Amino acid sequence: MPPLISDEDLYYLGEGTHLRPFEVLGAHPMTLGEGAQAVTGVRFAVWAPNASRVSVVGDFNAWDGRQHVMHCRGSSGVWEIFIPHAAPGHHYKYEIHTRDGQLLPLKSDPYARAAQVRPDNASVVAEALPLARRLPEARSAANHRHAPIAVYEVHVGSWRRGPEGRFATWDELADTLPAYAASLGFTHVELLPITEHPFDGSWGYQTLGLYAPTARFGPPEGFARFVQACHAHGLGVLVDWVPAHFPTDAHGLAQFDGTALYEYADPREGFHRDWNTLIYNFGRHEVRNFLVGSALYWLERQGVDGLRVDAVASMLYRDYSRDDGQWLPNAHGGRENLEAISLLRRVNEVVGAQCPGSFTVAEESTAFPGVSAPTYAGGLGFHFKWNMGWMNDTLRYMQEDPLHRRWHHDKMTFGLVYAFSENFMLALSHDEVVHGKRSLLGRMPGDAWQRFANLRAYYGFMWGHPGKKLLFMGQEFGQPTEWNHDDALPWHLLHDPAHQGVQHLVRDLNHLMRREPALHQWDSESAGFEWIDAQDRESSVFSWVRRAEAGPPVIVVSNMTPVPRHGFRLGVPHGLEVTAWREVLNTDAAHYGGSNLGNGGQPLIVQPVPWHGRAQSIELLLPPLATLFLMPA
Numbered sequence: 001m002p003p004l005i006s007d008e009d010l011y012y013l014g015e016g017t018h019l020r021p022f023e024v025l026g027a028h029p030m031t032l033g034e035g036a037q038a039v040t041g042v043r044f045a046v047w048a049p050n051a052s053r054v055s056v057v058g059d060f061n062a063w064d065g066r067q068h069v070m071h072c073r074g075s076s077g078v079w080e081i082f083i084p085h086a087a088p089g090h091h092y093k094y095e096i097h098t099r100d101g102q103l104l105p106l107k108s109d110p111y112a113r114a115a116q117v118r119p120d121n122a123s124v125v126a127e128a129l130p131l132a133r134r135l136p137e138a139r140s141a142a143n144h145r146h147a148p149i150a151v152y153e154v155h156v157g158s159w160r161r162g163p164e165g166r167f168a169t170w171d172e173l174a175d176t177l178p179a180y181a182a183s184l185g186f187t188h189v190e191l192l193p194i195t196e197h198p199f200d201g202s203w204g205y206q207t208l209g210l211y212a213p214t215a216r217f218g219p220p221e222g223f224a225r226f227v228q229a230c231h232a233h234g235l236g237v238l239v240d241w242v243p244a245h246f247p248t249d250a251h252g253l254a255q256f257d258g259t260a261l262y263e264y265a266d267p268r269e270g271f272h273r274d275w276n277t278l279i280y281n282f283g284r285h286e287v288r289n290f291l292v293g294s295a296l297y298w299l300e301r302q303g304v305d306g307l308r309v310d311a312v313a314s315m316l317y318r319d320y321s322r323d324d325g326q327w328l329p330n331a332h333g334g335r336e337n338l339e340a341i342s343l344l345r346r347v348n349e350v351v352g353a354q355c356p357g358s359f360t361v362a363e364e365s366t367a368f369p370g371v372s373a374p375t376y377a378g379g380l381g382f383h384f385k386w387n388m389g390w391m392n393d394t395l396r397y398m399q400e401d402p403l404h405r406r407w408h409h410d411k412m413t414f415g416l417v418y419a420f421s422e423n424f425m426l427a428l429s430h431d432e433v434v435h436g437k438r439s440l441l442g443r444m445p446g447d448a449w450q451r452f453a454n455l456r457a458y459y460g461f462m463w464g465h466p467g468k469k470l471l472f473m474g475q476e477f478g479q480p481t482e483w484n485h486d487d488a489l490p491w492h493l494l495h496d497p498a499h500q501g502v503q504h505l506v507r508d509l510n511h512l513m514r515r516e517p518a519l520h521q522w523d524s525e526s527a528g529f530e531w532i533d534a535q536d537r538e539s540s541v542f543s544w545v546r547r548a549e550a551g552p553p554v555i556v557v558s559n560m561t562p563v564p565r566h567g568f569r570l571g572v573p574h575g576l577e578v579t580a581w582r583e584v585l586n587t588d589a590a591h592y593g594g595s596n597l598g599n600g601g602q603p604l605i606v607q608p609v610p611w612h613g614r615a616q617s618i619e620l621l622l623p624p625l626a627t628l629f630l631m632p633a
Contacts, residue, residue: 001032001082003073004043010076013047016285019350021293022211022301025078026111027125029088042086042125044070046109047286048257049077051096056081057106058092058122065095077286091122093251098258105250108208110262110290115196117215121208121251126220132303140357142187142236143305145383145423148520149468150510151238152186152476153429155203156194156217159473161488170213170222174229182233184476184503185510189230190238190308192430194223198249203430203485205310206277207242208252210294213302220302227303236305238361239298243291243343244311245277254278262287268328272314274321282315283339288346295347299355307351309382312364312371315340341380348381359383361425372423387424387467390415395432398458401445402540402561402625409537412461412560416529419466423524426467433472433483441478441502450562452478452498453594453625456505456587457558460627463509464546464556466523471506478502501593508592512585512629517548532557532571533612539565541622543612545573555581555630557622564597565622571612580605580633581618588623597623603633 005024012018013025024045031040044056054072055065060083070079086092093106108115112123141147159177162168181189194217196209204214213223230237246262248254253262263278264270270279281287298304314320319327319335330338351358362371362380365388373379397411433439444454455478463469474489477499481490493499513519522528532543532555540560547553553573559565572581580603588594604618611617622628 003071003080004082005045005073005078005080010073010078013078013289014076014285016288018289019293019296019354020300021289022111022113022297023128026109026113026211027092027123029086029125029127030082032082039084040087041082041084042090043080043082044092044109045078045080046070046094046111047076047078048094048096048261050099050259050261051079051257052099052101053097054079055095056083056092057095058086059090060086060092086125088125088127090125091116092125093122096257100258102258104255104258107256108251110210110253110256112196112209112212114220115209115212115215118198118200121198121249123212124215129220129224129301131300132224135305135355135357139231139236139305143357143359143383145524146521148187148514149425150186150513151188151190151425151468151470152181152184153190153192153427153470153472155192155430155473155483155485157200158483158485158488160491167216169218170226171218173217174226178226178230178233178235181230182235184507185514186235187510187514188236188238188305190470191240193240193242193310195242198247198252200485202247204240205242206245206247206275208246208249210242210290211297224302231303237303238306238308239302239304240310241295241298241307242310243280243294243347244315245272245275245279247277262290266328268322268326269318272321274314281339282337282343288343291343292347292350296350296354299351299358304358306359306361306383308361308363309344309347310363312344312362313366313368315344316364316366316368344380344382345375349375352381361386364388383423384425384468385422386427386429386470387415387419387422388427389418390424390426390465390467391428391432394458394461395440395443397560398454399443399445405540405560406537409535409540412542413534415465416531416534419529420524420526424467425470426462426465427470428462428472428475429470430472430483433475433479435482437482439479439482440475441480442482446562448498450625452502453562453588454560455502456592456594457560457625457627459502459505459509460556460585460587460629461542461558463513464519464544464554464558464627464629466529466546468520468523469510469513476503476506498593501591505587505592508585516554516631517551518546518554521548521551522546530573532614539563541565541568543570552632554584556627557620557630558627559622559624562624564624567619568622569609569611569617569619571610571614571617572606574614574616576632578606578632581630582633583620583628584631585629586623586626587628588626594626595623597621598626598628604630
């Protein structure tokens with residue numbers, strides 16, 4: 001057969017500017033010729049520039065590397081072959097001989113769109129998915145930083161299980177998960193990595209198939225149907241995407257052609273000791289193509305709304321989790337990984353240009369500047385950044401006995417010092433409910449009633465605080481134990497009114513946040529927030545105002561002690577022509593499992609009594625361990 005890959009494609013692959021390398025490399029079913037001369041088969045192509053011979057082995061040739069030896073396309077390092085009668089569903093790998101003739105372990109296809117279920121690891125020939133249509137205007141608007149965003153984070157393998165404990169399929173999940181998340185008012189579902197990975201216990205974060213939805217839950221087209229089901233319920237879909245590292249399994253990318261091809265060669269920059277994984281060579285053109293193409297693939301072909309990029313901090317710094325002498329400085333002698341920074345900017349620019357309306361989120365735990373600033377302004381170009389500092393500070397505060405919280409008051413207020421320096425997402429993620437940290441409910445102090453009340457008050461504080469919201473599955477109904485990836489969530493707990501009450505609260509918080517612009521429109525702008533009183537450490541009470549460009553303001557008051565406060569006076573904004581305020585949500589309501597103290601539907605009359613530096617104030621009943629939301633009556 002003559003060469004099927006064009007010289008132009010090879011040029012752009014080598015230059016690192018091919019936007020869709022997945023259309024060139026990998027396994028592509030096709031028909032050559034027409035009529036009686038037509039031949040149906042599969043074109044295989046792989047990048048292995050330092051190999052002396054590459055063959056395709058699989059079901060179609062009895063795994064015999066002598067039968068289908070590939071042709072090298074010169075200095076590009078790309079090997080290709082068309083194999084007649086190979087077809088979708090066939091298993092295959094690459095048999096690679098190194099530069100000196102040594103035979104490597106059989107390698108899976110880096111660009112495979114499907115793979116076998118672990119522990120088997122052959123690639124599977126799959127039909128190309130059609131281009132997903134551009135996000136409609138409504139979905140694009142739902143991803144905007146001025147939109148209400150509440151994300152339900154899910155580990156697909158343990159949300160629910162099928163009969164006899166097996167994994168649920170994508171189609172089974174499509175029948176249940178989108179409807180459930182939508183009923184609770186969430187706007188998006190975020191999936192822990194569903195790219196193909198060899199080890200269940202990695203939760204998908206040690207992935208080897210950046211183009212293949214894991215076969216644990218069915219074929220790739222099943223995942224596409226799941227995404228469509230989410231969209232039908234008004235939910236956006238985020239997938240965790242892991243360009244920071246990859247595992248060392250022999251069938252994967254490690255020493256792919258007998259050399260450090262995808263990874264940095266020097267372990268001082270190419271090996272993650274924390275995770276025993278390898279680090280991509282972010283400066284190599286073909287590797288950048290591989291990663292940028294993967295990001296685009298999930299958005300264009302699988303139709304997801306956005307990517308949450310894992311472990312960004314580990315990419316940004318060459319000395320990440322390394323002692324002196326165990327890392328290599330950059331070309332200027334600094335600690336920043338300039339190649340990784342360039343890659344992340346490239347990913348975000350390509351996503352913005354090719355998939356308008358989509359968005360990216362960075363899991364980044366340092367003070368690196370401009371993570372969510374545009375690249376043209378010197379930033380990394382992400383749309384949002386997880387606020388890890390807020391999460392750590394506030395959870396430490398909530399774990400304190402209420403008697404001692406006055407000494408830790410600043411942990412709840414410090415986040416507002418930097419709240420508008422990035423487009424933040426407040427994330428209570430899977431990382432906070434594993435490895436001995438306990439569940440969110442399990443961290444709360446006191447007896448059973450107080451633990452639930454603390455959790456409800458904390459959720460109220462979070463939903464009233466500036467920033468988009470993310471909650472890991474199970475925490476929406478107060479799971480008392482840590483998350484276990486080997487078991488389904490304890491859904492039976494919803495028969496308990498206390499757990500059901502937490503679920504009702506999360507639903508109502510989401511709907512209130514979505515309904516009121518003041519609770520979402522200016523999440524990332526200082527004009528949308530004003531403290532009423534941030535200094536009441538003796539009572540452990542926090543109060544503030546949320547505003548929007550249009551619509552009424554919302555007052556949020558959190559009482560983090562088990563002491564009800566009768567006749568509590570609160571300064572309120574003046575100049576609004578508001579004569580009374582009313583309670584629109586109370587986390588202590590009986591419907592949520594609380595003591596039902598509060599102000600009910602009675603108007604809280606504005607009085608000309610100066611308080612909290614304001615000319616007017618109201619008097620209210622502040623329930624114990626509770627957060628109130630007030631709006632003009």
